[in-house]
């Protein structure tokens with residue numbers, strides 16, 4: 001293989017996949033409650049759940065809201081509520097510390113195992129499920145992603161003197177002292193992420209990964225309007241979406257698509273995004289440990305990829321272990337070569353290929369066409385079996401009914417023209 005081409009491809013595939021988790025991820029992970037049937041909190045009505053209603057009532061609080069964010073914001077602005085804030089903080093720690101991950105393989109296990117040590121998971125959640133999952137899946141492999149806790153966490157500690165962090169009750173590797181609890185940051189408007197050294201370090205790790213990221217997945221996080229500071233940091237690291245035309249942005253959320261697009265539009269380059277309501281439809285579940293390899297093969301090599309080694313919600317631990325063992329051993333064997341990404345060989349396909357030159361005055365038509373294709377794809381008209389693939393003649397007047405979009409490769413197109421390859425199913 002040509003060395004230069006190998007270097008470029010290898011570089012792209014080795015870039016990080018960044019996964020950002022919000023409260024919706026925990027809700028999706030334990031929809032029927034935790035191991036003991038305990039539900040994860042929602043911000044509304046949380047004060048009652050913590051048994052804080054009477055204490056809060058006695059402070060003559062002005063807000064009529066029962067939302068933790070509103071109540072905390074007011075308390076934190078008053079000098080006479082320091083003690084109450086401490087009680088609230090302790091109650092929140094007690095509440096979340098009790099949450100326990102169910103025994104069967106959980107979405108949190110799958111998220112961690114779907115990534116490699118070049119990747120990072122950054123979470124806004126205080127609950128201990130991610131750490132609990134990390135501890136048990138590290139018995140399957142120790143090639144796992146970094147973790148970052150953007151709002152602190154109830155079971156993570158830190159040594160301020162040596163800037164080391166870890167699960168509680170572990171000790172600092174330098175001084176042998178137990179880690180201190182880390183601060184919990186509350187969902188209020190001015191969080192000051194740079195004030196606490198532990199939180200600052202975690203944000204720094206996320207920023208660094210985001211700058212180099214090839215794939216970004218946002219799962220159940222929807223704070224953009226209330227968390228202006230977080231969004232500003234993310235946006236600064238990601239840069240402007242127009243410069244991110246090779247990268248892919250993926251969102252897993254049960255909210256309406258329109259609302260999601262509105263929140264994340266500054267991060268999304270025209271067509272390079274996917275939205276899934278269910279984790280098991282995401283790249284993480286379909287291409288575990290191969291997400292960046294698949295992205296490159298699909299968009300740059302125009303290969304057709306079928307998810308053959310994927311996670312399934314009903315998997316037993318034994319099945320999970322078998323799958324991960326096979327992927328990890330391939331990673332070890334293929335250290336100096338590309339990892340396979342379950343490519344369906346093009347020879348197996350009935351396929352007509354033709355590449356068509358794009359004239360400058362067709363650029364608008366091309367954009368419209370791609371928009372239409374993606375729209376069809378999003379509205380689920382489409383099956384997943386890649387058959388009857390052809391390149392579409394975009395200069396022709398003939399109307400095609402698109403039934404599947406396999407890949408769109410427009411990286412060679414600019415205002416002077418160029419060529420575009422569209423891989424689609426149609427009738």
Ligand SMILES: [Zn+2]
Pocket residue numbers: 159160161162163164172173174175176177
């Ligand atoms: Zn120390």
